[in-house]
Amino acid sequence: xxRTFRLDAAATKSFTGLAxxxxxxxxxxxxxxxLTEATVELTGPADVVGGATAIEGDVWKIGVPAPRQTGSVRxxxxxxxxxxRNITNGVIFNGGMRLGGMTLGGNGVTTxxxxxxxxxxxxxxxxGLTADITHAGSVLTRGWLSSIRISxxxxxxxxxxxxxVDVKSISGDLVLERATGSARLRSTSGDxxxxxxxxxxxxxxxxxxxxxTAGTEDSRxxxxxxxxxxxxxxxxxxxxxxxxxxxxRVREW
Numbered sequence: 001x002x003r004t005f006r007l008d009a010a011a012t013k014s015f016t017g018l019a020x021x022x023x024x025x026x027x028x029x030x031x032x033x034x035l036t037e038a039t040v041e042l043t044g045p046a047d048v049v050g051g052a053t054a055i056e057g058d059v060w061k062i063g064v065p066a067p068r069q070t071g072s073v074r075x076x077x078x079x080x081x082x083x084x085r086n087i088t089n090g091v092i093f094n095g096g097m098r099l100g101g102m103t104l105g106g107n108g109v110t111t112x113x114x115x116x117x118x119x120x121x122x123x124x125x126x127x128g129l130t131a132d133i134t135h136a137g138s139v140l141t142r143g144w145l146s147s148i149r150i151s152x153x154x155x156x157x158x159x160x161x162x163x164x165v166d167v168k169s170i171s172g173d174l175v176l177e178r179a180t181g182s183a184r185l186r187s188t189s190g191d192x193x194x195x196x197x198x199x200x201x202x203x204x205x206x207x208x209x210x211x212x213t214a215g216t217e218d219s220r221x222x223x224x225x226x227x228x229x230x231x232x233x234x235x236x237x238x239x240x241x242x243x244x245x246x247x248x249r250v251r252e253w
Contacts, residue, residue, distance in 0.1 A: 031143030
């Protein structure tokens, strides 16, 4: 099923941020200079798309309900993928899942998902984005945003750029192309990469590599991982660093 939410020209001009909440969602956000009509195109199972809500205001709030019926089980860190149809009544717990009398476990985050649920968003350049994806999915942005704040359980993140960024995912890789101000990225099980860091970068991972490339003078980089490598590339800029890894290599160029 497909459904589109729209803001008219007046509402598009006046709103300052987009807030998306969902249990399972692949979210793509494109910011467009001079856009006169903001849109959210949602596709997925009828019960999810039909139950979605949109509340207009200074912050445009999009709510996507959790699916009642599931279609597959993913184990993100353990490497196992089990696919089936009509799996119901799954209970998620730390490190595993129980479906009726069957237990699925592993060292990573395991969650139940249905057929793909996708949201394709177009908003004006410089809008702020907040996304809370409680179970699984991804966030991809194209174009510049004023701020990005993302939280999730098993969420891969690929961000084009923003003034300020704050991302937290339990299991997922986090990639930030560019930030001008502060950026904080935290993943329990996943790699973190910042390709053009701004004034302050704080990157943390328990099990994953961290890579930061400076993009401005007199910047600060804090990078910490337990099991993984840390690489900071200064690129000719003056950079203050505080880096550590328990069982991996730390390199600063």
